[in-house]
Amino acid sequence: MLLVIYLVAITAEAMSGALAAGRRNMDVFGVSVIAFVTALGGGTLRDVVLGHYPVHWTQHPEYVYIVVSAGLITTLIARYLHHIKRLFLLLDAMGLIAFSLIGCNVALEHNYPIVVVIIAGMMTGISGGVIRDVLCNQVPVVFRKELYASVSLAVCVLFLSLRALDVAFELNALVCFAFGLVLRLLAIRFQWHLPIFSYHQRWD
Amino acid sequence: MLLVIYLVAITAEAMSGALAAGRRNMDVFGVSVIAFVTALGGGTLRDVVLGHYPVHWTQHPEYVYIVVSAGLITTLIARYLHHIKRLFLLLDAMGLIAFSLIGCNVALEHNYPIVVVIIAGMMTGISGGVIRDVLCNQVPVVFRKELYASVSLAVCVLFLSLRALDVAFELNALVCFAFGLVLRLLAIRFQWHLPIFSYHQRWD
Amino acid sequence: MLLVIYLVAITAEAMSGALAAGRRNMDVFGVSVIAFVTALGGGTLRDVVLGHYPVHWTQHPEYVYIVVSAGLITTLIARYLHHIKRLFLLLDAMGLIAFSLIGCNVALEHNYPIVVVIIAGMMTGISGGVIRDVLCNQVPVVFRKELYASVSLAVCVLFLSLRALDVAFELNALVCFAFGLVLRLLAIRFQWHLPIFSYHQRWD
Structure with a gap:
């Protein structure tokens, strides 16, 4: 089930990732690379930082085919995608939650401290998008837009809390998905933001 | 032979890398760092992602001296370099092919699946230039300009095909160099591009 | 003692990091991430490149709490910080030196060649700031401003020289701090720069 969602x-x-590459007029190779790093970059960073070798996608060539195909198909159907904007945001939210849970689990396998487990979950959830934005030469949107990383944080904390209470993994994951999806969709609907920090003082 | 080309x-x-740093008015330290990451960053990323420790250049201090010296000397002779533009493009193409073959070989040593071997070859070939462009705050040129990454891809596929046919490594490498150089130089001469994906629809 | 300074x-x-995030109008999550990577990213990169697992902060959850708290508190007191600009620059210089010495020590533990030890020291000292600048979408300031990375380089070389002369670690560190601080503060005071390399020739 988690695999299907993954x-x-x-x-x-x-x-x-492919849409972001299109905004920079990249060629189909650039589209493939950005699609790849957006989808698999977060997990790669997590595996490298945690020393969890071999890196996950190197053992699953099918993931590579899926993300490159998805990127290339996007170039063909891009003009229709805004019609399914809501579906897209829903899938993206499910992805954020799935990535967060998977990230936590990898860190738990290696017995890392709780704060590292949470960071591993968030890293898996959001850093693919951060790498995408860096390669497209823009300030990562996840550091500025409505609740997104916070959803990942809340889901990780909920997951670890229920786990500490010995809730079975399946039920735990189900509760986390329900909670995370509601939180994320409410955040989009009502444009919930974290407080912004603006600092423009010059020191010289 | 491959070592000399390397x-x-x-x-x-x-x-x-040094020329890109000069376009951003960096100091000689910045020039050295950009030269270093452009030349050795691709191999570093490959080694870290594949878990191939120790990272290659840490066992070859002479590589560090070579790339830093090359970067610094470039600041002295930069004004003359455009006279040897063709030679420069030829050396760059040879480098791309050498990096690709070396990257494939490292992944083969660790018995990674074929698609990972190809990604390792391309990663070695092109990600040094990607890191250079990110540090110089521009969209990586390799995602947009005439056939470059595609040459790396074609060379990796050819190399693995000939290898599957039990062609000896030396002959295989020779064929790959001939093929890759011709393809790259034709691409430069006739400005062959991959199809560009432009997407500028707004979703809100 | 070195721990306190660390x-x-x-x-x-x-x-x-938090101030740089504020210049990009990030939300408090973005501030936390940038604070985190600025403070701990250099050491993370060093550990990953040297294969020194587990990465240092994963074994010290308190470091994570400290840097995230420091980032968030900065959003509250930012308006007063320019009054203590000199103190801030002093702490920053002490940090640069402490990071450099720690980086050298980690590489020495693994018996890397001398040039790799120096690179490990500099990487620890400056790459946190480089990652900060990349995530904030600007050319890394360390490649352009008055002597900073050079102070790290000089401190690493001094440290290894005294170590080769069998000077005790405590004395060695003390001399390095005195030398590094004086060099850095003189550089700020008199705006010492490395030579700049500007290159704006077009090749086509």
């Missing part, structure tokens, strides 16, 4: 998630992430 | 390649890459 | 250093680095 495959949907990397597809959605790859598509968001 | 040394020429990292020198050419370091010089391209 | 804690002061990561706090100062986290604060500089």
